[in-house]
Amino acid sequence: MFLRDLWYFGALSSELKPGQHLHRELLGQPILFGRDHQGRAYALKDICPHRGILLSGGEAQQHGDETHVECPYHGWRFRTDGSCAAIPSLTADQAEAMDLSKIRTRAFPVHEDQGLIWIYYGAEDSGEPTIEPPKLDMPEGEKPRMIITDVFNCSVDHAVIGLMDPAHIPYIHRQWWYRTKKSVRDKEKAFGPIERGFSMLPHTPSANSFVYNLLGEGRTTEIQVQIPGLRTEYIKAGGKHITIFTAVTPTNETKTAITIAIYWNHPLLNFVPRPILRLAGETFLGQDRDAVNAQQVGLAYDPNLMLIHDADVQAKWYFRLKDAWTKHRDTGEPFRNPVKPATLRWRS
Numbered sequence: 001m002f003l004r005d006l007w008y009f010g011a012l013s014s015e016l017k018p019g020q021h022l023h024r025e026l027l028g029q030p031i032l033f034g035r036d037h038q039g040r041a042y043a044l045k046d047i048c049p050h051r052g053i054l055l056s057g058g059e060a061q062q063h064g065d066e067t068h069v070e071c072p073y074h075g076w077r078f079r080t081d082g083s084c085a086a087i088p089s090l091t092a093d094q095a096e097a098m099d100l101s102k103i104r105t106r107a108f109p110v111h112e113d114q115g116l117i118w119i120y121y122g123a124e125d126s127g128e129p130t131i132e133p134p135k136l137d138m139p140e141g142e143k144p145r146m147i148i149t150d151v152f153n154c155s156v157d158h159a160v161i162g163l164m165d166p167a168h169i170p171y172i173h174r175q176w177w178y179r180t181k182k183s184v185r186d187k188e189k190a191f192g193p194i195e196r197g198f199s200m201l202p203h204t205p206s207a208n209s210f211v212y213n214l215l216g217e218g219r220t221t222e223i224q225v226q227i228p229g230l231r232t233e234y235i236k237a238g239g240k241h242i243t244i245f246t247a248v249t250p251t252n253e254t255k256t257a258i259t260i261a262i263y264w265n266h267p268l269l270n271f272v273p274r275p276i277l278r279l280a281g282e283t284f285l286g287q288d289r290d291a292v293n294a295q296q297v298g299l300a301y302d303p304n305l306m307l308i309h310d311a312d313v314q315a316k317w318y319f320r321l322k323d324a325w326t327k328h329r330d331t332g333e334p335f336r337n338p339v340k341p342a343t344l345r346w347r348s
């Protein structure tokens, strides 16, 4: 159901305070995100191996230079690598006779950068990353300046293809400040493969969008899509950037979390009052959410679906990338990106 051996977006740096726990469901699994006393993020399967209560309900404690997660039920303590450090109910001789290191909850590799916390989902419990964590192409040290989140009541695939699909824009996102019914016209965009994904190659954004026209001269935009469900829009003008990163993360089979992190040093967004920017972003994403949620009513009848040329070719690529990644992991053969350079045409 879910792609493995990939980095998934797990949480925002700003959500994780030292000594606190964050419970989240990712890929149908309960995950505890924490930050140790040295400030390093960690992620554990949020289930106590003793009797199954969520570990995130317990305390993060400092023991020497280690951080331990204390289970709220019987106080068993776990290191940030998942190994059991203590079982308080054991007498001294019982503790001596027992090998605590055999007791563990799964620990996931974690990487934190650019205000984002990534978690590596290996197929095996002990799976070490075989690929580098994603990194946005931005000046060093940038942090998100606005975050917009939502939850779609659909599978990750419908969320991903719903967000990348160009043909819905004049219908779902019809609004005076972005697109109107009259602004629909022929589009032609060049695409090419990138690492584990594809890019709508840098181009001058379409003149039928009022907002893009405010960016000024020399503006280019590029949209990158990568598995497992990462979309990054790079807008550049006059040496400055606006970068809109969207993580589409499966909560479980019927729920998908959307997190949009917006970074910029382009002055345009400084002139837009934050509440208006937020309202615009939430409105936009809310329209996508309402569309995919409404779609679930029809999908419940398991209809046959179609993907057409050229408007749905990006969706086809997404499915082909998933298949190619699964094949690569199953067979051990090198991953071959199935996307070839192409120019796609549609009306939107």
Ligand code: FES
Pocket: 048, 049, 050, 051, 052, 053, 071, 072, 073, 074, 075, 076
């Ligand atoms: S359930 Fe966690 S220590 Fe018993």
Ligand SMILES: [Fe+2]
Pocket: 162, 163, 168, 169, 172, 173, 287, 288
């Ligand atoms: Fe949309």
